Each structure stands twice: as structure tokens, then as C-alpha cells.
Amino acid sequence: LAKTTQPISMDSYEGQEVNITCSHNNIATNDYITWYQQFPSQGPRFIIQGYKTKVTNEVASLFIPADRKSSTLSLPRVSLSDTAVYYCLVGVGNQGGKLIFGQGTELSVKP
Amino acid sequence: EAGVAQSPRYKIIEKRQSVAFWCNPISGHATLYWYQQILGQGPKLLIQFQNNGVVDDSQLPKDRFSAERLKGVDSTLKIQPAKLEDSAVYLCASSLGGGERYEQYFGPGTRLTVT
Numbered sequence: 431l432a433k434t435t436q437p438i439s440m441d442s443y444e445g446q447e448v449n450i451t452c453s454h455n456n457i458a459t460n461d462y463i464t465w466y467q468q469f470p471s472q473g474p475r476f477i478i479q480g481y482k483t484k485v486t487n488e489v490a491s492l493f494i495p496a497d498r499k500s501s502t503l504s505l506p507r508v509s510l511s512d513t514a515v516y517y518c519l520v521g522v523g524n525q526g527g528k529l530i531f532g533q534g535t536e537l538s539v540k541p
Numbered sequence: 542e543a544g545v546a547q548s549p550r551y552k553i554i555e556k557r558q559s560v561a562f563w564c565n566p567i568s569g570h571a572t573l574y575w576y577q578q579i580l581g582q583g584p585k586l587l588i589q590f591q592n593n594g595v596v597d598d599s600q601l602p603k604d605r606f607s608a609e610r611l612k613g614v615d616s617t618l619k620i621q622p623a624k625l626e627d628s629a630v631y632l633c634a635s636s637l638g639g640g641e642r643y644e645q646y647f648g649p650g651t652r653l654t655v656t
Contacts, residue, residue: 462641473545473632473647474584517583521641529641531576531583 434518439536448505450535452518455499463494463501464529466517474517474531478503505537513539543567545648547633553654559621562651566614566635572596573610574645575618576632584632590616591639623655 436452454463462481466474478485480492480501491504505512515534546565554560566573571592576584587606589597592613601608605624610616620627630650636643 464641471649473634473650474645475647476644479642479644519641529586529645531585533581534583 433530434520434532436516436518436532436535438533439538441538441540442508443540444509445507448508448512448537448539450503450505450516450518450537451500452503453500454518454520457498457520461520463492463498464519464521465490465492465503466519466531468515468517468534470514477516508537508539510539510541513537545633545635545646547631547648547651549651550649551652551654553656554623556625556655557622559619560623560653561617561619562631562633562653564616564618564633564648566616566633567646570635570637570646571613572636572639572643573616574634574636575608575616576634576647578630578632578650580629587618589639596639620653623653625655628653628655 434452434454442448462479464479465477467477468474478487478490478492480494482494485492493502515536517531517534519529521529548563552560573590575587577587578584587601588608590610593610606620608618630652632647632650634645634647636645
């Protein structure tokens with residue numbers, strides 16, 4: 431079962447680029463890497479998913495090195511509304527897709 | 542497109558009482574999940590349904606928790622009797638399929654306080 435490790439908290443300022451790195455040393459060959467965002471009093475929301483190299487959507491980019499033992503979520507030009515908890519998940523693809531949420535990274539964006 | 546609906550949003554009960562939560566997933570989503578989120582922690586999967594069958598309930602405390610998904614649509618999660626440590630937010634999520642590749646859509650959750 432792949433376990434993920436990410437910083438508990440990060441601080442940033444509006445307009446900066448934020449990079450949150452997650453380590454998953456025991457990732458399996460068929461595992462994907464998924465990031466979710468959670469605002470207070472709301473359920474988590476899907477941000478991005480990738481398998482290798484780089485994935486980009488309208489919200490974020492996900493960088494995955496060749497060994498796939500880590501991944502970096504990049505949020506360009508953050509705003510106050512990006513203040514949330516960000517979860518890195520590695521799915522257990524051969525067990526029905528069960529996702530295991532860790533503690534997440536609490537990102538605080540300041541003006 | 543309507544999202545995942547949950548009710549009630551808040552519930553306060555005394556220990557040893559029973560409580561039930563309701564979830565209506567996004568139309569057409571075959572997979573439904575119930576998570577428990579304790580303050581300061583990430584969500585923990587309690588049970589996963591594929592249509593009306595249980596795929597994974599390995600972390601469901603079966604001596605007090607039960608869940609059902611009749612007709613493969615709505616679902617209810619019940620706790621009987623409740624303990625103080627059951628105080629948490631109970632999140633329902635749904636997805637088109639049951640693999641990790643499928644995006645999970647979460648409802649707003651039900652905040653349970655057991656006194």
C-alpha cells in the first residue's frame with residue numbers, strides 16, 4: 431500500500447507560485463497520483479491526476495519525475511481563495527480504486 | 542448538473558442514541574462512497590458501493606455502523622449506538638466508476654456531534 435508524505439503546512443503570498451511536493455516511495459506500477467483540494471466546511475474537490483511526466487489543466491500543473499517516487503503540485507499565481515488543504519493520493523489501483531487520504535498540506539495564502 | 546446531496550447538514554445527539562445520514566449521488570454515478578473525517582485529519586473511507594453491492598467495507602465498524610444503497614441510487618449510513626469518538630463530518634461521494642482513475646465528487650457532508 432503506497433503511503434504519501436507531504437508537508438503539514440505552507441505559507442504563501444498572493445500572486446506567487448506555490449509548489450507542494452509529495453513523496454510516495456512505494457508507488458506501484460499501476461498507481462496514479464491524484465490531488466484533491468478541500469475548503470473548510472466543504473467536501474474535497476478533484477484538482478488533477480497524472481501517471482508520469484507533466485500534466486496541466488486550467489487550475490494546476492502536476493510534475494512527476496521518471497522514478498515516480500514523488501510528485502509536485504504547482505499552483506500558479508495563487509490568490510486568497512486558494513487557501514485550503516491539499517491532499518496527495520496514490521490510488522490502490524488493483525483494489526477497486528480505494529483512495530487513502532493522508533493529513534494533507536494546509537496552504538495559507540496571505541495578502 | 543446537480544451535485545451530491547446530503548442531509549442533514551448538522552446533527553447533535555447524545556451517546557448511545559442512533560442517527561442516520563442520507564446521500565443522493567450524482568445521477569448516473571455507479572459508485573458511492575461514505576467517508577468519516579475527524580477534525581484535523583483527512584477523510585477515511587468507511588464503505589464503497591458499486592451500484593447496490595458493497596465493494597469495500599473493511600474500515601466500517603460493523604458492530605455499530607451500517608449502510609445500504611437500495612436500488613443502486615440513494616444511500617443511508619446509520620450509527621447505533623453512537624459513541625463520543627463518532628463525532629466527525631460524514632462525507633458522501635460518488636463517481637462514474639470504481640477505479641482510482643474516476644474523479645470522486647463529494648457532498649457538503651454532515652457534521653455529527655455526540656455529547
